[in-house]
Amino acid sequence: MGAHAIKTIEDVGRGATGVLEYAGGLAMLSVESAAFIASLRVRLKETFEQAYFLGIQSTVIVLLTSTLTGMIVSFEAAQNAVSYGISNVVGGAVTFTTSRELGPMLSAVVVAGRAGAAIAAELGSMVVTEQIEALESLGLSPIRMLVVPRLVAMIVMMPVLTILADIVAIVGGGYLAHTLAGIPYDTFTESIRNYGSFSDFWKGLIKAAVFGALIVLVGCYQGLSTRGGAAGVGRSTTGAVVLAIILIFVTNFMMSLILFR
Amino acid sequence: MNFARIEGVTLRFGDKIVLQDCTLDVKARAITCLIGLSGAGKSTILRLLNGLRTPDSGRVIVKSTDLATLKQRDLVKFRQKVGFSFQFAALFDSLTVGENVALPLRENTKMSDAEITKVVHATLESVGLENAVEQMPSELSGGMLKRVGFARAVVNNPELVLYDEPTTGLDPIITHVLTDTIKRLRRQLNGTAVVVSHDLDSIFVMADYVAMLFEGAIIEYGTVEEVRRSANPIVQQFLQGSEVGPIPL
Ligand SMILES: Nc1ncnc2c1ncn2[C@@H]1O[C@H](COP(=O)(O)OP(=O)(O)OP(=O)(O)O)[C@@H](O)[C@H]1O
Ligand SMILES: [Mg+2]
Numbered sequence: 001m002g003a004h005a006i007k008t009i010e011d012v013g014r015g016a017t018g019v020l021e022y023a024g025g026l027a028m029l030s031v032e033s034a035a036f037i038a039s040l041r042v043r044l045k046e047t048f049e050q051a052y053f054l055g056i057q058s059t060v061i062v063l064l065t066s067t068l069t070g071m072i073v074s075f076e077a078a079q080n081a082v083s084y085g086i087s088n089v090v091g092g093a094v095t096f097t098t099s100r101e102l103g104p105m106l107s108a109v110v111v112a113g114r115a116g117a118a119i120a121a122e123l124g125s126m127v128v129t130e131q132i133e134a135l136e137s138l139g140l141s142p143i144r145m146l147v148v149p150r151l152v153a154m155i156v157m158m159p160v161l162t163i164l165a166d167i168v169a170i171v172g173g174g175y176l177a178h179t180l181a182g183i184p185y186d187t188f189t190e191s192i193r194n195y196g197s198f199s200d201f202w203k204g205l206i207k208a209a210v211f212g213a214l215i216v217l218v219g220c221y222q223g224l225s226t227r228g229g230a231a232g233v234g235r236s237t238t239g240a241v242v243l244a245i246i247l248i249f250v251t252n253f254m255m256s257l258i259l260f261r
Numbered sequence: 262m263n264f265a266r267i268e269g270v271t272l273r274f275g276d277k278i279v280l281q282d283c284t285l286d287v288k289a290r291a292i293t294c295l296i297g298l299s300g301a302g303k304s305t306i307l308r309l310l311n312g313l314r315t316p317d318s319g320r321v322i323v324k325s326t327d328l329a330t331l332k333q334r335d336l337v338k339f340r341q342k343v344g345f346s347f348q349f350a351a352l353f354d355s356l357t358v359g360e361n362v363a364l365p366l367r368e369n370t371k372m373s374d375a376e377i378t379k380v381v382h383a384t385l386e387s388v389g390l391e392n393a394v395e396q397m398p399s400e401l402s403g404g405m406l407k408r409v410g411f412a413r414a415v416v417n418n419p420e421l422v423l424y425d426e427p428t429t430g431l432d433p434i435i436t437h438v439l440t441d442t443i444k445r446l447r448r449q450l451n452g453t454a455v456v457v458s459h460d461l462d463s464i465f466v467m468a469d470y471v472a473m474l475f476e477g478a479i480i481e482y483g484t485v486e487e488v489r490r491s492a493n494p495i496v497q498q499f500l501q502g503s504e505v506g507p508i509p510l
Contacts, residue, residue, distance in 0.1 A: 139341035
């Protein structure tokens, strides 16, 4: 075997070890956080602050992306449906895709970009300025003080954001189907009633809660494992967003297979 | 009697060996000053003493307990009784000065808010910052940050206080005040302190014992007088701040 091949194998080996190590670290963080939550040692003040900062302050951007996407999906479906003479399915189709996939996914991706980055950057700079060590030196757990409030906040807020996203996407969809494709509001709502399902809706919210947890755990893990100054914080932050988005897509794929089969 | 002991500790960062078979006694109810070149591993030794770092080999013993044998929960309890004044202050930048200093009391004691406010005020007063309670760390100068970090480390009267360069970068007056405060607190609380410092004048004023760290080990240890009279040329060169001598630049 050539030296090149050996080096490649070594690189792959190191990469695989790195991935396992990362997954292990992430799992440890999840377990420790869950233990604090299970024993009800959640700091309420910080949790509300984070719910406001990570959740409420993401509302506008979530509403914007969901409205636009809901409208355009509805518009395109409506155009085709009208030409096939099946305008009565448009409302149902929009509701179906939104509540199962688009609502939770889009909101999560947008929030990953905003909240995931914010979390990784904040915790990362706390690492490089020794604030994490300072917490530990006071006998305080960074997981309890920093991770758990964010985690609880997002597990609650992500479904709330998704409910809003679902609503504006469907309402916006109905509006565009009416104004641009001439589908009457009555037909649209009738279709929602006929084809939409409540279980799709709450299963979408379960997804949202899981995505919320993912975003926080990845952001916190990236932040807490930051090494090396401002450049390190930059790397952690980018990594947090990229990884959270990838995990959201993968998890969504698996959860859809499980929930909607 | 020893309050703590670092025993045959070796510690690496990657390939770099920072401490090699290092042994240091920290005498109870005394101030031990740790001196040494920049990058010698002084801050690392302080972190060993409160379990923020674990040695690759060797033991760190505090009050007859090997820190490595402590369960996570006991380590947490232990740290609550050890104050750490960080080299770069390490204040929580989302909290005000007052909240920073109050944190150890708020989290680890059952004191009432009124009591906490009183103690925080008094502690900040002792470092000349009683007017900064409401300010955010980002509004303070480097020296002020350092004094707040100092206040946070001592506010709950810990039995062991680790000071990492408490007076570096401070003006002569406040340096004098802090040096006095370290001595006074040690006496009042009947506690133990380890001070890392480059400020030889302050060291000679406050130290009961001086230890010099060089190339991973303690090469000189004794009272101020003993260390001053050391026959070791490395120690002499260091104390005189001379560029000629055995220490490679
Ligand atoms: N987290 C870390 N990762 C890698 N190397 C480290 C780390 N912390 C310290 N070191 C290395 O260990 C050595 C000792 O560092 P330490 O901070 O203990 O020195 P010091 O004696 O406190 O120096 P100074 O007087 O400049 O504060 C240095 O060479 C430093 O590069
Ligand atoms: Mg140092």
